[in-house]
Amino acid sequence: MLxxxxxxxxxxxxxxxxxxxxxxxxxxxxxxxxxxxxxxWTYLLWIPLIVRLAIPWAPESAFSIFNLLPLEKELAQTTSxxxxxxxxxxxxxxxxxxxxxxxxxxAGTAGAGLSPLTTIPGLIPDxxxxxxxxxxxxxxxxxxxxxxxxxxYLLGLVWLGGAAVVLxxxxxxxxRFTARVRREPEVISPDIRMLFExxxxxxxxxRPVKLIETRQIPVPALLGVIWxxxxxxxxxxxxxEASGLRHVFLHELAHLKxxxxxxxxxxxxxxxxxxxxxxxxxAVRQMKADQDQEVACDALVLTHLEPECxxxxxxxxxxxxxxxxxxISLAGAAGISSNKKEMERRIIMITRHKKITAKNxxxxxxxxxxxxGCSLTGAKLNSAPVPEKSTPAASPAASQxxxxxxxxxxxxxxGEKNGITVTAKPTGENTLLHEVTVNVRGEVSRTFxxxxxxxxxxxxxxxxADLNGDGTKEIFIRITTGTGTGLYMNDxxxxxxxxxxxxxxxxxxxALNQRLKSSITHRDNHTxxxxxxxxxxxxxxxxxxxxxxxxxxxxxAIVSYELTGGRIVARLSxxxxxxxxxxxVVVVYGKDLTLDSVQMYYGSFVAPPLSEQEIKSMMEQxxxxxxxTFGKDGDQYTVDFTDPPNGExxxxxxxxxxxxxxVYDAISGNPLRSLVNREAIDLWEISDGSKYQKELxxxxxxxxxxxxxxxxxxxxxxxxxxxxYLFGEVRKEGREFTIKADVFTSQWEEIPDPYK
Numbered sequence: 001m002l003x004x005x006x007x008x009x010x011x012x013x014x015x016x017x018x019x020x021x022x023x024x025x026x027x028x029x030x031x032x033x034x035x036x037x038x039x040x041w042t043y044l045l046w047i048p049l050i051v052r053l054a055i056p057w058a059p060e061s062a063f064s065i066f067n068l069l070p071l072e073k074e075l076a077q078t079t080s081x082x083x084x085x086x087x088x089x090x091x092x093x094x095x096x097x098x099x100x101x102x103x104x105x106x107a108g109t110a111g112a113g114l115s116p117l118t119t120i121p122g123l124i125p126d127x128x129x130x131x132x133x134x135x136x137x138x139x140x141x142x143x144x145x146x147x148x149x150x151x152x153y154l155l156g157l158v159w160l161g162g163a164a165v166v167l168x169x170x171x172x173x174x175x176r177f178t179a180r181v182r183r184e185p186e187v188i189s190p191d192i193r194m195l196f197e198x199x200x201x202x203x204x205x206x207r208p209v210k211l212i213e214t215r216q217i218p219v220p221a222l223l224g225v226i227w228x229x230x231x232x233x234x235x236x237x238x239x240x241e242a243s244g245l246r247h248v249f250l251h252e253l254a255h256l257k258x259x260x261x262x263x264x265x266x267x268x269x270x271x272x273x274x275x276x277x278x279x280x281x282x283a284v285r286q287m288k289a290d291q292d293q294e295v296a297c298d299a300l301v302l303t304h305l306e307p308e309c310x311x312x313x314x315x316x317x318x319x320x321x322x323x324x325x326x327x328i329s330l331a332g333a334a335g336i337s338s339n340k341k342e343m344e345r346r347i348i349m350i351t352r353h354k355k356i357t358a359k360n361x362x363x364x365x366x367x368x369x370x371x372x373g374c375s376l377t378g379a380k381l382n383s384a385p386v387p388e389k390s391t392p393a394a395s396p397a398a399s400q401x402x403x404x405x406x407x408x409x410x411x412x413x414x415g416e417k418n419g420i421t422v423t424a425k426p427t428g429e430n431t432l433l434h435e436v437t438v439n440v441r442g443e444v445s446r447t448f449x450x451x452x453x454x455x456x457x458x459x460x461x462x463x464x465a466d467l468n469g470d471g472t473k474e475i476f477i478r479i480t481t482g483t484g485t486g487l488y489m490n491d492x493x494x495x496x497x498x499x500x501x502x503x504x505x506x507x508x509x510x511a512l513n514q515r516l517k518s519s520i521t522h523r524d525n526h527t528x529x530x531x532x533x534x535x536x537x538x539x540x541x542x543x544x545x546x547x548x549x550x551x552x553x554x555x556x557a558i559v560s561y562e563l564t565g566g567r568i569v570a571r572l573s574x575x576x577x578x579x580x581x582x583x584x585v586v587v588v589y590g591k592d593l594t595l596d597s598v599q600m601y602y603g604s605f606v607a608p609p610l611s612e613q614e615i616k617s618m619m620e621q622x623x624x625x626x627x628x629t630f631g632k633d634g635d636q637y638t639v640d641f642t643d644p645p646n647g648e649x650x651x652x653x654x655x656x657x658x659x660x661x662x663v664y665d666a667i668s669g670n671p672l673r674s675l676v677n678r679e680a681i682d683l684w685e686i687s688d689g690s691k692y693q694k695e696l697x698x699x700x701x702x703x704x705x706x707x708x709x710x711x712x713x714x715x716x717x718x719x720x721x722x723x724x725y726l727f728g729e730v731r732k733e734g735r736e737f738t739i740k741a742d743v744f745t746s747q748w749e750e751i752p753d754p755y756k
Contacts, residue, residue, distance in 0.1 A: 479492075
């Protein structure tokens with residue numbers, strides 16, 4: 001057992017070392033040919049690595065790179081331990097230890113068993129005159145077992161145990177997830193199923209694929225090798241339109257068409273054997289979730305989309321990936337995944353997609369054949385010794401960098417305003433960061449290492465304003481680093497105009513994560529989210545618990561900045577899970593460039609406070625074409641019906657609170673409908689007072705359930721405030737108090753009794 005484990009360990013180490021060399025060659029090829037190889041060929045570069053790991057034997061060849069790096073021979077020579085077979089009835093005499101004195105035994109006396117025995121240190125006494133006993137029958141096994149517990153044998157057992165643990169974790173995660181998904185229902189919408197069948201025909205997928213609605217994952221994914229299932233999160237079904245769902249279906253079916261799941265399973269099994277090699281983990285990550293597999297699927301999808309649809313496909317990916325924390329970590333699954341760094345590469349590839357030419361095909365074949373020829377063969381046993389080291393010639397990449405520097409290229413112009421220019425040049429070390437040069441009217445110039453973004457439709461915004469109150473206008477630069485449907489990710493930089501020294505702006509993410517008090521609890525198949533910021537509260541109830549919920553509401557890296565009235569304003573979304581964002585926060589900076597004021601709002605498809613244009617547009621969708629006028633009264637907006645909507649009675653006036661999106665009666669203050677909460681019931685058409693009051697209590701129930709409040713009486717709603725809020729009398733832990741609440745968004749705060 002020990003010997004078998006050790007011998008297998010030695011072979012795995014040898015394969016792992018050779019695979020590491022091949023990994024470095026593949027990474028170098030990807031770097032050198034990244035702008036010339038099409039995504040499908042870049043992905044195929046990894047196939048020789050998988051073959052190298054899966055097949056332990058390779059033919060000898062003088063062309064093999066391992067003639068220069070004879071890893072197989074070195075490992076065999078430095079790590080081999082001879083087999084320790086039981087020896088019966090063999091008498092060892094002094095002098096037979098391999099020294100010069102003494103005569104070797106004849107073949108009839110010792111046989112082949114003495115040769116390996118004499119090579120094991122410690123088994124034969126160093127003193128040739130020391131007595132050596134006869135090994136009796138039956139004692140050889142014990143001797144071999146004692147000699148087998150060497151550090152190298154133990155290392156083999158450690159490797160075997162680690163491989164078993166990694167493989168066990170992979171199998172356990174796969175089985176548990178599959179069991180949970182098995183209970184999820186199939187999508188029954190005839191329109192969605194018809195769209196899915198159309199996508200199956202487009203990609204010529206003839207295998208049956210189930211379409212499942214699930215809450216187990218935040219993004220769509222394909223699961224299963226034999227019986228594939230396409231898993232659609234409920235949030236995706238509700239937020240994506242038909243064109244977006246088509247993009248999702250085509251992408252996931254591209255994984256099936258390219259047989260990515262069997263390949264993922266194979267690489268996971270190989271990683272379990274090579275769990276000790278971090279370079280192979282990195283290589284598989286580059287191949288699968290982070291880079292090449294996803295980009296190759298994008299390329300296949302684009303061949304089935306019209307060129308004018310490529311941009312909308314990119315926006316669909318951004319919408320799905322902009323809040324994704326990480327890829328689907330299951331061996332038997334493949335899903336839409338990426339990280340922030342590689343999202344940029346995918347979008348560029350999509351927008352610049354071109355058809356594969358014969359030149360691209362020949363280049364891809366040549367690179368793969370070269371890699372396979374030099375790495376899938378073994379070193380010749382009689383190969384010549386490695387030549388003496390000589391000074392290597394400069395690589396093409398290094399020569400190119402040198403020429404670029406010598407040529408004095410300043411970079412690409414990103415933006416210009418009032419004589420201030422911003423140019424960028426990519427760095428050789430990091431494809432996301434750029435060398436960004438800011439030049440102020442030719443008088444002063446400075447270069448920074450920034451994320452420059454590459455969205456030509458949204459160039460950097462350059463402004464000058466006195467942001468810190470020192471009487472001098474600072475330079476404010478806002479760079480769009482990512483976009484999605486209704487969402488922009490920004491980086492901002494504030495520079496002194498004379499020295500171009502960058503001023504420190506307080507990080508709103510870190511500040512709000514410390515400032516916001518929140519909790520997420522689960523009971524009775526519901527999830528309760530409670531948040532409080534500077535005395536303002538928000539409560540929300542979800543009718544499910546199966547999701548990647550956090551312990552509290554948190555803020556991530558997605559921040560949108562703007563300059564309003566000479567002050568920096570930031571907008572952030574608070575996440576309760578990877579798919580649920582119950583609240584938004586608007587931050588206004590002070591003159592010291594720290595957070596001056598913060599306001600919490602209901603998380604919605606349109607972020608409050610609502611603008612006049614947003615309110616007017618949404619009201620136009622809900623009201624008759626004529627017969628009403630739109631206006632503003634203080635910080636509230638009004639809708640006046642000059643004529644009754646039904647031609648009867650008197651005209652009415654309604655108001656809209658831009659901070660909550662609630663429409664309410666201007667005279668009574670009764671809330672009627674919400675412009676931001678699509679799930680809330682519409683009270684506009686309810687004329688029965690008792691029914692209206694019953695619905696109000698029902699709308700306020702999430703606050704009671706989440707916060708543990710009890711109504712002080714049956715009729716605990718005590719009045720309306722005149723801006724869409726109402727008063728409620730509640731009790732908690734024996735203390736009675738009054739809350740001011742919005743029924744549609746569950747925003748509330750404790751206030752003094754308004755009637756005292």
